[in-house]
Amino acid sequence: MFNILLGGAAGQGVETTSAVIEKILKANGYNVFVTRDLMSRVRGGHNFSTLRFGRNPVIAHDHTVDGILAVNQETIDLHIKDLREDGFIIADDGFITDDARAIMLPMTKTAVELGNPRVASSVAVGALIRLFDLPVEALREILEETLKPEHVEINMEAAKAGYESVTYEQGESSRRKADDTDDKSETSQENAHHDYSDWITLSSSEAIALGALAAGLQFYSAYPMSPSTKIMEYLAGIQYEANIVVEQAEDELAAINAVVGASYAGAVAMVSTSGGGYQLMVEGMASAGMMEIPTVTVIAMRPGPVTGLPTRTEQGDLNLAIFAGNGEYPKMVLAVKNQSDAFYQTARAHHIAQKYQMPVVILTDQYLSDGTATVEPLDLSLIEKVRVSASDEEALAYRDDPANQRGDEKFGEMKESELAANEYKRYRLTEDGISPRLLPGHPKAFVSVDTDSHDEYGFINEAAEARIAQMDKRMRKLVKLIAEDLTDAEQIGTAGSDIVLVAWGSMHGPLKEAVNELAKQGVNVSALVYGDLWPLPTEKIKAEAENAAHIINVEQNFSGQLAGLIRRQTGIAMTDSVLKYDGRPLSASEISGAVLRIVKKG
Amino acid sequence: MSQSNVQEMNPNKTSYTTYNTAWCPGCGDFGILSSLKNALQDLQLDPHKIIFAGGIGQAAKTPQYISGNRFCGLHGRSIPAAVAAKIANDNLTVIVNTGDGDGFGEGGNHFLAAVRRNVNITHFAHDNQVYGLTLGQASPTSLHGYVTGSQPYGYLSIPFNPVVTALILGAGFVARGFAGDQEQLTELMKAAIRFDGYALVDIFQPCVSFNKVNTYSWYQERVRPLGEEHDPTDFEQALKAALTFEEADGAGIPTGILYNVEKPTYWEQHEVLQRGPLLKQGATKEFIQEQINKLA
Numbered sequence: 001m002f003n004i005l006l007g008g009a010a011g012q013g014v015e016t017t018s019a020v021i022e023k024i025l026k027a028n029g030y031n032v033f034v035t036r037d038l039m040s041r042v043r044g045g046h047n048f049s050t051l052r053f054g055r056n057p058v059i060a061h062d063h064t065v066d067g068i069l070a071v072n073q074e075t076i077d078l079h080i081k082d083l084r085e086d087g088f089i090i091a092d093d094g095f096i097t098d099d100a101r102a103i104m105l106p107m108t109k110t111a112v113e114l115g116n117p118r119v120a121s122s123v124a125v126g127a128l129i130r131l132f133d134l135p136v137e138a139l140r141e142i143l144e145e146t147l148k149p150e151h152v153e154i155n156m157e158a159a160k161a162g163y164e165s166v167t168y169e170q171g172e173s174s175r176r177k178a179d180d181t182d183d184k185s186e187t188s189q190e191n192a193h194h195d196y197s198d199w200i201t202l203s204s205s206e207a208i209a210l211g212a213l214a215a216g217l218q219f220y221s222a223y224p225m226s227p228s229t230k231i232m233e234y235l236a237g238i239q240y241e242a243n244i245v246v247e248q249a250e251d252e253l254a255a256i257n258a259v260v261g262a263s264y265a266g267a268v269a270m271v272s273t274s275g276g277g278y279q280l281m282v283e284g285m286a287s288a289g290m291m292e293i294p295t296v297t298v299i300a301m302r303p304g305p306v307t308g309l310p311t312r313t314e315q316g317d318l319n320l321a322i323f324a325g326n327g328e329y330p331k332m333v334l335a336v337k338n339q340s341d342a343f344y345q346t347a348r349a350h351h352i353a354q355k356y357q358m359p360v361v362i363l364t365d366q367y368l369s370d371g372t373a374t375v376e377p378l379d380l381s382l383i384e385k386v387r388v389s390a391s392d393e394e395a396l397a398y399r400d401d402p403a404n405q406r407g408d409e410k411f412g413e414m415k416e417s418e419l420a421a422n423e424y425k426r427y428r429l430t431e432d433g434i435s436p437r438l439l440p441g442h443p444k445a446f447v448s449v450d451t452d453s454h455d456e457y458g459f460i461n462e463a464a465e466a467r468i469a470q471m472d473k474r475m476r477k478l479v480k481l482i483a484e485d486l487t488d489a490e491q492i493g494t495a496g497s498d499i500v501l502v503a504w505g506s507m508h509g510p511l512k513e514a515v516n517e518l519a520k521q522g523v524n525v526s527a528l529v530y531g532d533l534w535p536l537p538t539e540k541i542k543a544e545a546e547n548a549a550h551i552i553n554v555e556q557n558f559s560g561q562l563a564g565l566i567r568r569q570t571g572i573a574m575t576d577s578v579l580k581y582d583g584r585p586l587s588a589s590e591i592s593g594a595v596l597r598i599v600k601k602g
Numbered sequence: 603m604s605q606s607n608v609q610e611m612n613p614n615k616t617s618y619t620t621y622n623t624a625w626c627p628g629c630g631d632f633g634i635l636s637s638l639k640n641a642l643q644d645l646q647l648d649p650h651k652i653i654f655a656g657g658i659g660q661a662a663k664t665p666q667y668i669s670g671n672r673f674c675g676l677h678g679r680s681i682p683a684a685v686a687a688k689i690a691n692d693n694l695t696v697i698v699n700t701g702d703g704d705g706f707g708e709g710g711n712h713f714l715a716a717v718r719r720n721v722n723i724t725h726f727a728h729d730n731q732v733y734g735l736t737l738g739q740a741s742p743t744s745l746h747g748y749v750t751g752s753q754p755y756g757y758l759s760i761p762f763n764p765v766v767t768a769l770i771l772g773a774g775f776v777a778r779g780f781a782g783d784q785e786q787l788t789e790l791m792k793a794a795i796r797f798d799g800y801a802l803v804d805i806f807q808p809c810v811s812f813n814k815v816n817t818y819s820w821y822q823e824r825v826r827p828l829g830e831e832h833d834p835t836d837f838e839q840a841l842k843a844a845l846t847f848e849e850a851d852g853a854g855i856p857t858g859i860l861y862n863v864e865k866p867t868y869w870e871q872h873e874v875l876q877r878g879p880l881l882k883q884g885a886t887k888e889f890i891q892e893q894i895n896k897l898a
């Protein structure tokens with residue numbers, strides 16, 4: 001496995017170059033995991049990508065690197081401390097460094113000679129192709145896919161110059177390292193594949209969009225906010241062929257309320273935002289809970305509070321997702337663990353939202369939204385489209401039974417009328433709390449929903465009996481959800497160890513790698529990684545905690561929000577924490593290092 | 603072709619039942635409700651194919667008192683929900699009743715966006731120039747100097763003019779009505795519902811309990827139904843009428859259809875909607891598979 005860092009100023013094409021390198025590595029059969037560390041600005045500053053690749057699935061980034069491609073001076077200055085002893089630096093010969101590992105190339109000079117200083121990074125790409133013996137013929141095709149037609153030739157020229165400026169021999173040790181399969185990446189048998197050129201490159205942004213489409217998405221609304229915007233842009237770009245409507249809302253309040261309105265009318269609907277935007281959606285979410293309208297809301301987390309670090313990563317919105325909203329209403333909150341999980345979980349979220357007629361929140365973060373992984377092609381055969389309304393027979397049979405008609409209703413206020421029979425019990429009291437749902441437009445039923453406390457028909461009703469009956473009914477849905485649809489945390493490592501790590505969502509990859517790393521050093525740990533977070537599954541943590549000497553939460557936030565949740569729901573307290581909140585992703589080696597320190601302390 | 607907010611006519615005579623209301627006796631909302639029922643009956647619309655959307659407020663309770671599908675959502679947020687419901691199923695007629703606070707205060711940004719988005723919904727604003735449900739504070743349309751419990755020294759802001767705002771944002775149908783003139787109001791409502799695109803009727807609605815300034819007689823003395831000479835396709839005439847909001851002894855306040863010119867609707871411009879109701883659509887498996895393959 002090999003780890004390359006590519007850095008430059010915003011506007012220098014680092015993102016594009018990173019995508020080109022990722023593609024050509026994958027074309028050579030490598031599995032690639034990319035993180036993007038961006039500054040919240042359009043020009044200048046310092047941006048970088050890390051591209052970690054190898055012959056086994058790479059499931060996490062690493063902050064220690066084997067190679068640096070420096071498109072600006074800062075890349076050398078800031079990252080040389082993270083370069084392994086046997087690593088290399090490819091940099092412009094105009095930059096300043098006396099490091100013996102540096103290979104100085106006339107990047108800018110070549111680019112200027114070719115007529116466009118912005119192609120300097122392609123010189124580095126060419127050098128990389130030589131060093132790793134990558135399929136140079138694939139480059140033209142990749143550039144054609146990635147760039148405007150008029151830029152292809154000049155970038156080819158720049159790459160050619162870079163290719164000529166290094167030798168095959170210079171790459172000897174790097175190639176060996178990249179191709180080494182006996183490393184700490186994921187090596188389970190089922191994944192022993194070694195040629196990933198036919199796998200796909202996926203971010204959680206695309207995965208969420210595709211998962212929603214697979215479940216039958218029809219309406220999508222959002223207000224731009226990093227790092228969630230890519231979902232909207234992806235869906236907007238294909239809306240005419242996908243037969244969906246994507247509408248950029250005037251604000252987050254409009255976005256969530258539009259999704260609630262569209263879903264009320266019968267469309268499968270989704271909205272996405274970041275934590276800051278979700279704050280504005282809180283009332284709309286509660287309305288979906290109260291009116292019992294299926295909705296799926298994606299929060300792509302970035303460090304808060306408020307504007308925070310707009311382009312970086314954090315897991316700071318778990319409390320927000322679970323607890324925000326006035327009063328009490330049923331909802332489900334789940335976090336995606338990696339890019340392909342994001343696809344399957346989004347489809348699942350839509351099914352749960354429809355089945356329980358309630359809001360479901362999906363948490364992802366910048367790490368997974370901007371970052372990409374090489375994953376097995378998504379399996380559409382595993383996903384069915386959702387069923388939006390209850391069968392007519394079921395709902396209408398009930399409506400037509402005179403015993404259930406509103407004229408006879410204790411709480412009813414309506415005068416007798418010929419249309420009374422069309423008042424249907426949208427909020428019929430049922431054992432499992434789920435009321436058979438018809439859609440507006442039904443020839444025999446009026447479908448009424450209300451954010452006021454209401455009776456079974458959806459009419460405002462302030463009576464205590466109606467209030468209690470409806471509140472109990474709504475909350476009963478969670479009992480069924482827990483029994484039928486909740487998935488407990490994924491257990492990694494050695495169950496029953498006396499060291500137990502707990503984490504959630506995107507910490508899955510780094511933690512899994514950390515568990516392998518620790519095992520190699522003879523430290524067996526058990527790790528629980530939560531996907532479903534609300535309602536919180538509690539069986540596994542109770543079992544694991546029983547004999548544990550150390551229970552350690554590993555989270556990307558300041559206060560340990562999962563730890564707080566576990567304590568609230570089970571009474572189990574963590575003995576130690578590994579927390580990071582600088583907006584930079586926690587890596588496997590940071591986790592294993594921290595765990596070893598904690599264990600040593602005793 | 604474009605799609606109006608009117609669904610196919612209902613061959614059977616439709617009845618829009620009476621429900622008990624929670625409004626104060628004498629409230630202007632009654633005049634609006636009965637005009638609405640008359641308009642719908644005249645248009646022979648099937649209540650099963652209508653969504654009545656409301657937020658929170660006295661006006662916003664209107665859906666509760668009429669036969670049809672009812673979406674009683676959040677204060678200020680009924681417009682985005684109504685717009686999206688119409689996008690989801692354009693076989694349905696979508697009517698929103700907002701208050702002046704609901705529609706222009708809390709939901710002000712949504713009002714602006716709805717005009718510009720031009721989705722085919724009908725917006726009836728019950729403009730009582732006060733917050734009724736919360737017992738009488740100033741609303742965006744309250745008159746300058748208006749005294750209330752929360753503005754004891756008088757309202758300091760410039761009053762919001764909904765019809766002017768709608769016009770300058772490019773609304774195609776803008777009308778002003780009065781709850782005390784049901785005959786005119788019924789006709790305005792019919793034209794608004796029939797209109798292709800977002801249609802606004804701002805309706806003066808006396809709040810007998812909390813607005814002791816803008817009473818029935820206050821409006822009665824001022825409203826001046828526009829005559830034959832008004833050309834509702836002339837923007838300048840429309841704007842002039844909209845800006846006219848004067849004392850009884852002056853030009854008064856013109857009511858009627860101020861402006862009526864169809865513009866490209868959201869529906870007309872969005873290819874997917876023209877293929878049929880959105881709730882019958884979505885991506886095919888083959889299409890999704892193609893997108894997955896593209897990521898290879």
Ligand SMILES: Cc1ncc(C[n+]2csc(CCOP(=O)(O)OP(=O)(O)O)c2C)c(N)n1
Binds near residue numbers: 658
């Ligand atoms: C988010 C939120 N803020 C405040 C309220 C309280 N509230 C209910 S109705 C209303 C104003 C009603 O005024 P208007 O919209 O003019 O309707 P009217 O009652 O006058 O018809 C307010 C402030 C609320 N329900 N929700």
Ligand code: SF4
Binds near residue numbers: 629
């Ligand atoms: S408070 Fe005013 S607006 Fe509300 S019902 Fe009474 S009179 Fe009508």
Ligand SMILES: [Mg+2]
Binds near residue numbers: 703731733734
């Ligand atoms: Mg009002």
